[in-house]
Amino acid sequence: MPVSARPRRSVLYIPGCRARALEKARRLAADALIFDLEDAAPPEEKENARTLVADAVSEGGYGARELIVRINGLDTEWGAADLATAAVAGPDAILIPKVESPEMIAAVAAGMSAAPAKTAIWAMMETPRGVLSAAAIAASHPRLVCLVMGTNDLVKELRATHVPGRAPVAAALGHCLLAARAEGLVAIDGVCNAFRDETLLREECEAGRAMGFDGKTLIHPGQIAIANEVFGPSAEALAEAKEQLAAYEATVAKGGGVAVVNGRIVENLHVETARRLLAEAEAIRRLEDGAN
Numbered sequence: 001m002p003v004s005a006r007p008r009r010s011v012l013y014i015p016g017c018r019a020r021a022l023e024k025a026r027r028l029a030a031d032a033l034i035f036d037l038e039d040a041a042p043p044e045e046k047e048n049a050r051t052l053v054a055d056a057v058s059e060g061g062y063g064a065r066e067l068i069v070r071i072n073g074l075d076t077e078w079g080a081a082d083l084a085t086a087a088v089a090g091p092d093a094i095l096i097p098k099v100e101s102p103e104m105i106a107a108v109a110a111g112m113s114a115a116p117a118k119t120a121i122w123a124m125m126e127t128p129r130g131v132l133s134a135a136a137i138a139a140s141h142p143r144l145v146c147l148v149m150g151t152n153d154l155v156k157e158l159r160a161t162h163v164p165g166r167a168p169v170a171a172a173l174g175h176c177l178l179a180a181r182a183e184g185l186v187a188i189d190g191v192c193n194a195f196r197d198e199t200l201l202r203e204e205c206e207a208g209r210a211m212g213f214d215g216k217t218l219i220h221p222g223q224i225a226i227a228n229e230v231f232g233p234s235a236e237a238l239a240e241a242k243e244q245l246a247a248y249e250a251t252v253a254k255g256g257g258v259a260v261v262n263g264r265i266v267e268n269l270h271v272e273t274a275r276r277l278l279a280e281a282e283a284i285r286r287l288e289d290g291a292n
C-alpha cells in the first residue's frame, strides 16, 4: 500500500517504559502506534524504555499496524542513542518532537543510515517557531511523510488554555494542515487529554475530520473506537460516493460534464473525492483483514 494511502484514523501513544502497554497494543484496533521515548518516559526510565521499544519493534506481532518510535530531541542527552537504536530496530517511522527547522529533519535523516528504506520520518508541530516554519519543514526532505500536531506543547508555549472547540490552537492546526497538504504529506491531529470524556473526544474528532486531518493521536485505548468511527468513511458517505460516480459516468457517456446527485452538482473534482473515499474504505478493509 502506498505510504500516503495507509489508514491513520487512530494513532495511539504508548509510554515506551510500560512493558504491559506495549504488549497490550498488539491486540488494540489502532491503525498506528507511537512508542514514546519522549514525554511519556520519565528521565529515570529513558534507557529502559529505549530497550523495551527496540525489542518490541524487532519482535513485531503488531500485525498490519504502523509502528512509529518517538525519539527524544537530538538536543537532549538521550536523542542520539534513541535515534541510533530506533534506526536499527527499523520501525515504519521515526517521530521527531518539537521540530522547528528543516535542519532538524536533515540531522535525523543523516543518523538513519542503519535504518531500512521503509523507515520514514514524521515530525511533531508543537512550538510557535515550528508552526511558523511548517511550510519549509514539510518541503524539506523526501523521507518526511507526516506532520503530527502536538497541541499540549503548543498550548503551553502559547500560554493558552485547553478549551472545548480548541479556538486557541485553530490557527496553528489550519496552518500546519495547509503545509502538509501543499507537499502531499499526511496530517494527524493532536490528543484529547480528557481520555474518559467520549463526548469531547467525538467533538474534537469531528472537527479534525472536517478540517481535513487524516486521523487523531490518542493517549488511551478507550479512545480508539471513536477515532476509527469518525475518521473512517461512513456508510452514508460511501453510498453517496458510489451514487456520484455512477451519475457522473452516465453524464459523461452522454457528452455532459456536470451531474446532479441529491440536489448538488458533481463535477470531476467531486469524483476525485468520491474515489479517494472509496479507496480509503478499501484500505481500512485491508488493514482490518491484516493485510499491509
Ligand SMILES: CC(C)(COP(=O)(O)OP(=O)(O)OC[C@H]1O[C@@H](n2cnc3c(N)ncnc32)[C@H](O)[C@@H]1OP(=O)(O)O)[C@@H](O)C(=O)NCCC(=O)NCCSC(=O)C[C@H](O)C(=O)O
Pocket: 012, 013, 014, 015, 020, 021, 022, 024, 025, 036, 039, 040, 126, 149, 150, 151, 152, 153, 154, 190, 191, 195, 219, 220, 221
Ligand atoms: C493516561 C494513562 C496514564 C492512563 O493509564 P491507566 O491508569 O493505566 O489507564 P487504565 O487503567 O484505564 O488502562 C486500562 C488498560 O489499558 C492500558 N493502557 C492505558 N493506556 C495505554 C496506552 N496509551 N497504550 C496501551 N495500553 C494502554 C493499561 O495498561 C491497562 O491495561 P491492563 O492493565 O492490561 O488492563 C495512560 O493511558 C497513558 O500513559 N497514556 C499515554 C500518555 C502519553 O503517551 N503521553 C504522551 C503523549 S501525549 C502528548 O503530549 C502529545 C504531544 O507531544 C503534545 O505536546 O501534545
Ligand SMILES: [Mg+2]
Pocket: 039, 097, 126, 150, 152, 153
Ligand atoms: Mg509534545
